[in-house]
Amino acid sequence: MSEDHAPWQSAVHRDLAQELLRMSGRRSLVHPAAGLERSAFAILWVLSDGRPRTLRELTAELGLEQSTVNRQVNAAIKHGYVERFEVENSLSKLIRPTEEGSKAFRRDGLLRAQRLEQVFADLDPGTPQALLHELRAFNDAYERTQHRHGTTDSVDPYKKGLG
Structure with a gap:
């Protein structure tokens, strides 16, 4: 395993985890006018x-x-x-x-x-x-x-x- 993407199996796995974190940070696509x-x-x-x-x-x-x-x-x-x-x-x-x-x-x-x-x-x-x-x-x-x-x-x- 290369250290540049540790602990992930590969760079793709690391990048997918990063994108999933980005999505979860939004929780949902809430419009600013939502009540x-x-x-x-x-x-x-x-x-x-x-x-x-x-x-x-x-x-x-x-x-x-x-x-x-x-x-x-x-x-x-x-x-x-x-x-x-x-x-x-x-x-x-x-x-x-x-x-x-x-x-x-x-x-x-x-x-x-x-x-x-x-x-x-x-x-x-x-x-x-x-x-x-x-x-x-x-x-x-x-x-x-x-x-x-x-x-x-x-x-x-x-x-x-x-x-």
Whole structure:
């Protein structure tokens, strides 16, 4: 192993790690005019399929600690973006977006989509489709490796397709 890319197997592996760090530093392509905090957007992203969730389900889908998700949900409730409600014959309350939360999600989602369109317009070389294909393949391989080795990391809340 050459010292110029240690501890990485090769210069390509080192450079890929560097690019992944650059991406993770952005966390998401948030537009400066976005009103939602990243955590509220992530919660609303999970709930955007129209199915309310328990706190435990949100915790699993966001890949975070339950105490963290509980704190984030409480903050989103305080801002009027989500609400808890009771369901007959269930011990757990469910969480769903409020009308205000749905509007804020659509507004901020549109801003994020516009930002991505600007980035894709400048993507050279490559295409959004090629990037999606490679990122999906990378994430799938990463998750398979985690399962084989019995390890887990936090799952990116945007893995369902958000950029």
